[in-house]
Amino acid sequence: MPTLSIWFVRTAFSYLVLGFTFGALMLANKGVPFAATLWRLRPAHIELLTIGWVVQLALGVAYWILPRFWEGPARGNTTGAYLAYGLLNGGIWLVALSTWLGLSPGLQLAGRLAEAGAALSFAWHIWPRIVGREG
């Protein structure tokens, strides 16, 4: 497994644990209320598990497993994939923190833009690797 995939996958599993922690706290609080403010974790819970866990794991596995090149660097120009990792995680934290702490909506917008930038950046990297056996 390449180093970048290890980063993506380990980060995804960290978000899985954090997202399930938030979810478990909210679910327990629903059964036996102990802190009303826990409901503010809901948008962060959704963000961490959808983008942080599912999307991030998919990108990490795609980077690892999609076809490689016979000549030159095996995975081609990897700048887009590394950029995607940074943008995606920056975006996740901006969205999660701004919704959790009730910060400026501008930060949430910036987070969403960073996530969209991550998708664009990863697509730039992976596009040439989406090929059949004939190339």
Added chain:
Amino acid sequence: MPPLTRWFIRIAMLYLLAALLVGVLLALRSPLGLPGFLLRLGPVYFHLFLVGWVTQLIFGTVHWLFPGARSARAQTATLGWVTLALLNSGLLLRVLAEPLSAGQAGSFWGWLLVLSALLQWLAALAFAAFVWPRTRERRRKQRRAQGGG
């Protein structure tokens, strides 16, 4: 495909079916005038889909695809089976307790919801611990680095 993966994927398929049937029930509530109680199934519908189907399918595929499946099967697959048990008991408990505890916080059903939360949280921890050591560079490289050829 290792046995643990088969269990994860088959159970995931059952949850997909269950989630979509609950979705049908929720869609029929208004046109057929079914009881308002059914609205309490909203969160159950989402979690059957996202935990029961998506997460469980991912867990099964990860165990199959990630390096070290053979050694994991022999040595540490126990943690994978523990995940399967924790995740499913926690989710099933939620399906039962969440609608029944609505409006009765702190009741018997409320405490079952706490137990459900704990079981699912432990499942996430167990699976992360199970997979973490299997995310690594190719073994051939490691052997070469150790001078093992």
